Amino acid sequence: MVSWNNPDTLESWKKLGTLKDSVDLKAVMSGEGGADRVKNYSIPMPAGMTYNYAAKEVDDTVIDALAALADEQELIGKYEELLGGAVINTGEKRLVLHQLCRGQQAGDVMADGVNKREFYLSQQKRVAEFAEKVHNGQIVNEKGEKFTTVVQIGIGGSDLGPRAMYLALENWAKKNGFFKMNAEFISNVDPDDASAVLGKVDVAKSIFILVSKSGTTLETLTNESFVKDALTKQGLDPAKHMIAVTSETSPLAGNSGYLDAFFMDDYIGGRYSTSSAVGGAVLSLAFGADVFARFLDGAAAEDKLALEKDIRKNPALMDALIGVYERNVLGYGTTAVLPYSQALSRFPAHLQQLDMESNGKSVNRFGAAIDYKTGPVIFGEPGTNGQHSFYQLLHQGTDIIPLQFVGFRKSQIENDVVIEDSTSQQKLCANVAAQIVAFALGKDDEDKNKNFEGKRPSSIIAGDQLTPEALGALLAHFENKVMFQGFVWNINSFDQEGVQLGKKLAKKVLAHDTDGALKAYSDLLNI
Secondary structure, three states, X not given: OOOOOOHHHOHHHHHHHOOOOOOOHHHHOOHHHHHHHHHHOEEEOHHHOEEEOOOOOOOHHHHHHHHHHHHHOOHHHHHHHHHOOOOOEOOOOEOOOHHHHOOOOOOOOEEOOEEHHHHHHHHHHHHHHHHHHHHOOOOOOOOOOOOOEEEEEOXXXXXXXXXXXXXXXXXXXXXXXXXXXXXXXXXOOOHHHHHHHXXXXXXXXXXXXXXOOOOOOHHHHHHHHHHHHHHHHOOOOHHHOEEEEEEOOOOOOOOOOOOOEEEEOOOOOHHHHHHOHHHHHHHHHHHOHHHHHHHHHHHHHHHHHOOOOOHHHOHHHHHHHHHHHHHHOOOOOEEEEEEEOHHHOOHHHHHHHHXXXXXXXXXXXXXXXXXXXXXXXXXXXXXXXXXXXXXXXXXXXXXXXXXXXXXEOOOOOOOOOEEOOEEHHHHHHHHHHHHHHHHHHXXXXXXXXXOEOOOOOEEEEEEOOOOHHHHHHHHHHHHHHHHHHHHHHOXXXXXXXXXXXXXXXXXXXXXXXXXXXXXXXXXXXXX
16 A cells, blocks of 8 residues: 655655756756767657657756655555556545556456446447448438538537547548548537537538536537537437437436447546547547557557656656656746647647646645645647747746657658758757757857847657557656656646536526626626
């Protein structure tokens, strides 16, 4: 059994605090020493990727201290308990089993009298069989026509992860012959969202996935009604155009208003649900079940690597602990995620929810107040677009913001062009390399307006190409990073009470059960 302790009670935490400002990033990244760091401060990842942390403010002394913290806080032991079915989600008294969705070789986990490994595998199989029937024309619309578009209706984790993964693989699938159906997503309760999507698809040839674990999510059910109204107005039976992804106990399960229903459970949080039927249904319909299986294989390989006890061989653990050092010792409160890949355009948005909804806590896992910092603010934008947006602040602003780059040596297309002796992809990669060094070394100039202080820390995950396996490993890397950081901070990374209050007040507003400021704002918005 592991022990759950606040980190500020640990000797390793106190030791780590003595190492503040012990590394001069500008000095260690200069000259041949910098080249050696790039070679040595690197950890292999699955799918041919590498996590490189040479441009972080760490050295062997700091890394040794982080390793000691990992050992004293029993991070790998806690991960092993999670995988074994321990009640890690203390707030809701639940197991945490999202890794089991892609852990085809993992051991059995029993919960509620059910073998969860078999349950998740059975849902994967059902989704795969359904997708195949749609693709081969066994499941068609009322006119006997094949469905050409899939539209996912969901919000939060039912939208952000699946949408980001779809966009990440869309061009790859088209270029490699795996593209089956176009996918669209409706999430915002703002009617402009649903209206815009419905206006650009052939509704009669669209199959809709309603995703709600409880079957009661207000925004999702509202958008479902919007879609059903559009189908009915075209003389179509909504029941022949909709499937549900939900829990077995929700009102959507066994409902005759859907072609079929695929199940998840309370042991998989929304922001961790892309590996389940929440992501599996839309990705299998869009690209085929084999592509989704490859995605799961990449995630499973990263999950296995995350069990490595040597911090220098465990990229997710190293990334997590360096992030803790930056947050709690160096005092950096924000992290920018900067994928130099247009395919990952929505990946930062998914990581915003994954990280901030998980580790945005001010009490520990037992409900006691804590007086140390926890999760940072996460934001990001693909490069090179971000360079022409907020990099000014990153380079010369008063706050130092750690940076996480992601880049690939090859694009997802084959018809790149050579302009001025280099391809577009080479230009993209050149910008990544240049930015990492520019942030670390800066530039001295007598004109202070043109002076760059440097010493802006960054890491990069670099790979050959963004494939399904690489994408799965990338997703699992960040999920496991967030998990390890939550373990360090002794918080519950698997509930989200912070999102509930606003929902409850919104229901009061709609019921006209308001007074005071709530009534005044309701009147202002003419509700």
